[in-house]
Amino acid sequence: MDLSSIKQPVLDGDAQATVAAATEAVAAGVSPSAILTEALIPAMEEVGNLFACGEYFVPELLMAARAMSAAVEVLRPSLVTSGYEAAGTVVIGTVQGDLHDIGKRLVAMMLEGSGFDVVDLGTDVAPEQFIAAARDSGAAIIALSALLSTTLPAMQSTVEALRAAALGDTVRVIVGGAPVTDEFARRIGADGYAPDAPGAAALARRLVRVGGEAAVN
């Protein structure tokens, strides 16, 4: 079956059509994990590229992410029985004192679109909240966003608190947001930095694939 019939409605942000196409593919015998990894995830990758080059904007990305998650919900039962495992769980939030939401939401959507389970803690998130959520969810990655130069210290103290909480050797911390740089990420001991939402998804995939090796580049 031609999986582009599933990709296109994701690109169009059409949840109903995406669910219908995915359901049809299952009925035609395509495995749910193939639908996910060969149609839905690549479609979101393309959406990310279109966003990065300014052809798509926040609403288009939002609609595509919704279309994809509607299809994933339909596939979930069969994904579970077929033993498919999500790429891992990411706990994400904007650091304490910072109320900027939009960029962090985009990163969360792109991570979901990459096959991660995402726990979005919202904005103004205290270090203890990140720690508790990471413990509860068994997160592989903790993602911190900051948009203000005045909340960069909160990002640093969150990274320190996460380290002190000894969440496990494999838990990785990634950071981003307009005032964050690669150099800053290194300095505060983060495991990775990405400049934008598609980059954050690629970084997270790389980190879980390489078994958690630091990826500040």
Added chain:
Amino acid sequence: MTGKERILTALALRQPDRVPLYIHGINEAPIIGIGRHLTDGLPEPKLFHEMDPAEKMKLLDTLFLLHEEFGVDGFTSFEIGHEVEVDAEHVKDDWGILYTRSHHGLPVAKGHPVTNAADLEAYRPPEPSRSHLLLLDMGRERFAGAKALFWLMRGTFVRSWRLIGMENYMINLRADPVFLHRVAQMVENYNLQQLELLAEAGLDVLVVEDDIAGTDHPLIAPRHFAEFVEPYNRSLVERAHALGLKVVRHSDGNLWSLMDTLLASGYDGLNPLEPQADMGLEKVKDSVGDKICLLGNIDCRDLLPDGTPEQVDEAVRQAIGDAAGGGGYILCDSNSLHPGVNPENCIAMFEATRKYGVYDAA
């Protein structure tokens, strides 16, 4: 020239006696930090609502004082008295929007009273109130015509997303465009009514404050902007012009793909021209400087927080060199004097404007 004449001349794309200086927005901490160079008895930096009545009066007086002492040519006012405290961390405004407070800046809308068309049917917007213009009255009395009086009016996009939520707004661009248009109309009506009160109260410059872009791109597609946002702001421009006011458009971020639509609205000025968002003055002056006055660009993201006064001095010199030729430039930072800026750098910005901004000597 008075500050007011200087600002109005620049907004008319003509050359004043020197480059006007303007503060678009300023939080409590920099008022206190800058104010310490001028007066004693200021409290430690804290939010306005945390101050006792005497401290509040002192803060306001210091705000006026720094405009006088540093020769800031325009004074920005905005609505006050329209919010009630819900608890220590939240306030609600007269639209029923809930805001979370933060020491890092202005309260941010997080609770939205209208979700869909049915909610809107039952919803009654507030009436603009004359008593909420108190800060404008105070500025008018204090400066007595010496400074241009600006007013920050939240535009269609900002008021709409505050009311219905940002993601909900974005989803409804497709799901229920009629709903978005009705919200926009409601906002427009409110703003138009408030504009009448403002004109009667002696306003000089309306600022349509409507952030629509991030560092790289607009938040929504240019075609959505042209359909759902700008027509409603444009009617404010038209009415303000009919009332004899100048109008400045404020939006952060990279505005290039929206520029034609913005210019078609007929604004007199564009602010804040963020350098990191490809809104460098040389480029902007070259491409639209003959059509719209430029206000802003002194970097408040990295330079004013972390730079040195010498670097600020140089940035001001450069900005004036790039944009002030022939008039049509008002010096201002690239968003606001927010809690992270270094007060010494702000003072360096004010002083450098005086130093390099004299047209005759240029």
